[in-house]
Amino acid sequence: MNAWPHSFIGRRRVAAWLVFALGAAALPCGALAAGPAAFPEKGRSIRIVLGLAAGGASDAQARFVANKLGEVLQTPVIVENRPGASFILATEEVIRAAPDGYTMMYAPSSVVAQNPQTLAQVRYDPFKDLTPISLGARGPLVLTVHASVPARTVQELVAYIKANPGKMSYASFGTGTSSHIYGEAFAKQAGLDVVHVPYKGGADAAKDFLAGRVQYYFDAAPNAIQNTATGKVRMLAVAAPRRSAMLPDVPTMTEQGVSGVDMPSWLGFYGPARMPAPVVAKLNAALAQVLAMPATRDFFRQGAYEAESSSPAQLAELTRATYEQWGDMIRKLGLAKQ
Template identity: 55%
Template sequence: MVDTRISRRAFGAWAAGAALATPLAGLAQSTFPQGGRPIRILVGLAAGGSLDAQARSVARKLTEIAGTTVIVDNKPGASMMLSATEVMKSQPDGYTLLYAPSSLFAQNPHTLSTVPYDPFKDFTPITMAAKGPLVLTVHQSLPVKNAKDLVAWAKANPGKLNFASFGNGTSSHIYAMAFAKATGIEITHVPYKGTAEAARDVLEGRVQAYFDAAPTAIQNAKTGRIRMVGVASPTRMLAAPEVPTFTEQGIPGLDLTSWIGFVGPAKMPPELVQKLNTMLVQALNAPEVKEFYATGAWETAPSTPAELTHEMHVAYDRWGQMVKAIGFEKQ
């Protein structure tokens, strides 16, 4: 028979250890971040782009707030899934974060045949960073001033309207197909290998229409060579309030705003998530950071972890509905 009795000395040692366990665990969280240990922010696109520049603006401010170095680590490739996979596999200790657009969580699972992560089970939402819609741009040679004019022109000239995109299955492609379905027009899809090539050919008039990101759409519209005829958002842009939404123009289903957020790997302790949220929200609310985002036609939109979780589910469901409605097959 096994003796289950415990000596007084053994019991005392066990009790002392148990009493220390909880305070020590709390202490480990309270000392985050440790001086000298850098926090890495992974970005799934190459250095020099707008996503990279935004992350670096936050990293500079976060370095001041956190009291430790915050670095941006670019991991481009596989529709930004290389960076997501690395963060997913990292330790949930707060030192490895992902800065990524909504497409990584909401669009990729619906448009790509192989996605190596679950957008809800493999990450811990921390805070939204910013919001910014896609804008429908057209070459100035088209005799249209808004989206309704474009629809009328397309119906009067069947088979003549070309839409550029920055790749098959990208948001610019899906939005073009959704626009065509919602308005009953016929379009020809012209895919490119990236945003720069697509925007260039619309500027040159080789392609007539393109759903572009707000920063480049606004910049290119200033040349007079393209027009902005509709914004895919529930509300008008602060940076270009003269551009009406599609809903205002009687075109439904395109009011899905893109956003960018910070997440970490799954199973991060709640206390750690809250601490990171507090620091990141403070950084995003800093005047110089807000101003930097605004110069790119993005609006900072820090949130609670729960609010970002909600937005991830909303975006996932909406993208699923949009992809299904247009009959898009996974690539």
């Protein structure tokens, strides 16, 4: 288990959230048809809601976990795709669901740590409207550059951009997303004059990036690996505190002289607020079993992700810490809600 960040949050705030989110007393005894002890009811499906279209790395991870989770819990577990609006539609779907354990979401850290601070259309409070269940995986974003750009290191990219002020552009998944904030942080730290080109999701961004219409892109590790295999792009750095075990030859941004572009990137499982503690505990234990399986670890590592579980309290703490880290960066960059 990785070390958990304690410097960002007081234990009393974590405890307060957990009392609210996990307290079984918040629901009457009849809130579950057969009671928490009987969860899950035999044959009743559990939904994992995902705010992305089918076919991507996160979708593949969710489906792999769903299959194994169904075996552990002896009940069907299905993935329901609700793409659009930077995961807002999927998150609201989960928030509206009954807090009975049959609906949860697999979501990147941006859903709980960035979206509420960068997107004006977000109406949910990640600390009041969701129940943390377990961490799922960690994986970095990777700075990739189009092959037409004569740069093989971050320093060379910085020099090239400075030699062509205002002529270079970078793609992002959309305004306020991780790839946008990383791009702005990189530009600020390195003193770059560049153009931000936001897209409506990673698929559209990747299409123009591979075509050379934008010159660089902070992309999710699985996509970066896949795109690099085409020969059209190169990986220059991982935007993480440490090198990825799956990409050991790709240095970090800090190693190459650009600090402050190394925020945590992870995915976790959340349910609606007010889930009974016994149900949360059962889902957490089952997820821990699935995420520790060698087959699961091997599958995630193929995309440069590390499968990792946690307790609900640890995920609550990580969520708050990541929220505060991103908040500090957003304020320093002067990014307004869009």
